[in-house]
Amino acid sequence: xxxxxxxxxxxxxxxxxxxxxxxxxxxxxxxxxxxxxxxxxxxxxxxxxxxxxxxxxxxxxxxxxxxxxxxxxxxxxxxxxxxxxxxxxxxxxxxxxxxxxxxxxxxxxxxxxxxxxxxxxxxxxxxxxxxxxxxxxxxxxxxxxxxxxxxxxxxxxxxxxxxxxxxxxxxxxxxxxxxxxxxxxxxxxxxxxxxxxxxxxxxxxxxxxxxxxxxxxxxxxxxxxxxxxxxxxxxxxxxxxxxxxxxxxxxxxxxxxxxxxxxxxxxxxxxxxxxxxxxxxxxxxxxxxxxxxxxxxxxxxxxxxxxxxxxxxxxxxxxxxxxxxxxxxxxxxxxxxxxxxxxxxxxxxxxxxxxxxxxxxxxxx
Numbered sequence: 001x002x003x004x005x006x007x008x009x010x011x012x013x014x015x016x017x018x019x020x021x022x023x024x025x026x027x028x029x030x031x032x033x034x035x036x037x038x039x040x041x042x043x044x045x046x047x048x049x050x051x052x053x054x055x056x057x058x059x060x061x062x063x064x065x066x067x068x069x070x071x072x073x074x075x076x077x078x079x080x081x082x083x084x085x086x087x088x089x090x091x092x093x094x095x096x097x098x099x100x101x102x103x104x105x106x107x108x109x110x111x112x113x114x115x116x117x118x119x120x121x122x123x124x125x126x127x128x129x130x131x132x133x134x135x136x137x138x139x140x141x142x143x144x145x146x147x148x149x150x151x152x153x154x155x156x157x158x159x160x161x162x163x164x165x166x167x168x169x170x171x172x173x174x175x176x177x178x179x180x181x182x183x184x185x186x187x188x189x190x191x192x193x194x195x196x197x198x199x200x201x202x203x204x205x206x207x208x209x210x211x212x213x214x215x216x217x218x219x220x221x222x223x224x225x226x227x228x229x230x231x232x233x234x235x236x237x238x239x240x241x242x243x244x245x246x247x248x249x250x251x252x253x254x255x256x257x258x259x260x261x262x263x264x265x266x267x268x269x270x271x272x273x274x275x276x277x278x279x280x281x282x283x284x285x286x287x288x289x290x291x292x293x294x295x296x297x298x299x300x301x302x303x304x305x306x307x308x309x310x311x312x313x314x315x316x317x318x319x320x321x322x323x324x325x326x327x328x329x330x331x332x333x334x335x336x337x338x339x340x341x342x343x344x345x346x347x348x349x350x351x352x353x354x355x356x357x358x359x360x361x362x363x364x365x
Contacts, residue, residue: 001113003068005037008060008101010053010365013326019137022167022198029326032056033359034101036109038073044109045354047330048101048271049298055094056101057365063087064102073109080277092249096274103275104301104350111349118351119344122280122308128343129306131299131317132190133157136164136181137324143173144180150322151184160340161190161314163220166207167198175210182214192243194220201230208238218243218265218294231262241265246296250274251281258289265313269296270305283309299342300327300352303335307344315342330358 011031018027032053036044048056067082080103087095111118119125133154136147147164154162164181166174182191193216199207204222211219218241223230225247235242241264248254250273257263266286270279279295283305286293294313295302306312317337318325328334332353335345345351 001073002039003036003071003073004039006060006065006068007035008057009033009359009363010057011362012364013329013362015326016323017139019139019324020168021137021165022196032101033354034060034105036073036105038109042109042112044105046101046104047327048097051094051097053365056098059095059098060102064098073106076103076106076277079106096249097272100271100275103277104270107276108349115348117344117346118304118349119307124308125310126307128341129303129315130340131315131337131342132161132163133159134163134316134318135322135324138165138168144176147177148180148184151181158339163192163194166193167195171207178214190217192216192218192220195222197221197224199223201233204234205237208234208240212240216240228257228260228262232260235262235264243267243294248273250278251285254282254285258291265292265294267294267296270301271298279305287311300350303342303344330354
């Protein structure tokens with residue numbers, strides 16, 4: 001099998017209602033859709049969110065496409081290395097996101113060629129995966145009432161774990177949000193919070209001590225993503241586990257994050273760190289250090305990775321009714337969890353199909 005063409009498209013999907021978290025407002029979600037065509041008619045796809053699609057599309061089209069055409073799509077390690085060497089001077093950010101986009105599409109080809117879902121190729125540890133409801137974004141208006149209604153919605157849909165945002169409001173008001181969430185969810189539902197890098201070290205420690213009193217399972221990204229020493233101080237001071245890593249790149253970045261003792265739980269994102277090929281290496285590294293994994297975002301990809309590896313905790317899951325994650329507008333099918341568990345579809349590769357009309361509607365590049 002040979003690669004005969006590579007196509008990268010940039011999309012922008014507006015949110016029906018803008019939301020915000022600690023560090024920025026979100027009015028639309030942007031994506032890079034990558035399609036890799038083979039001479040046997042198999043087409044691998046990926047849909048990478050976050051980051052600037054203009055940069056990612058340009059790198060794929062200008063730098064990677066000439067490297068990929070004529071190559072065997074099964075040679076993921078060789079192709080990953082060639083792409084990385086081509087862009088190693090820009091070895092974080094858009095360059096690695098572009099590698100991620102291509103690599104995920106290559107793994108989709110592999111699964112389709114073997115007629116196996118991706119998680120089966122990678123290890124097949126479990127056929128259904130635990131997931132938590134990710135939400136609790138700020139929307140303006142009556143924050144406490146709306147947050148309580150959202151928590152009730154998650155309970156109605158059987159979730160046993162939920163994550164909400166903090167960090168955008170004064171501490172007293174944010175703690176009111178956490179208290180409301182805990183009150184509605186009750187004592188038996190796992191509650192997590194995400195600060196999106198909102199705090200300095202001293203404030204993060206103060207916040208973390210308050211969260212411990214509210215039985216919060218983990219405290220995500222309390223400080224800036226590159227402040228490993230600051231995160232180490234927070235982690236060693238608090239009893240609540242610190243989770244981070246959604247903005248980290250390659251296994252080397254995770255090596256430094258773990259060795260610095262900055263985290264208790266890592267959150268690798270295959271669409272960010274270098275694709276599935278690199279995510280596998282991060283999973284092995286985490287296993288060696290007995291660090292659990294709770295991957296960030298993109299449930300269509302991460303359900304396979306959580307299904308393949310035993311040292312994983314949850315899939316981060318976004319219900320489409322909440323209107324925060326809009327990938328459901330791009331895919332033809334939307335798989336729903338039941339009682340906090342998501343059955344992985346028994347379809348080849350990633351098991352997803354893009355909606356051609358939606359791609360045309362939202363394409364910007």
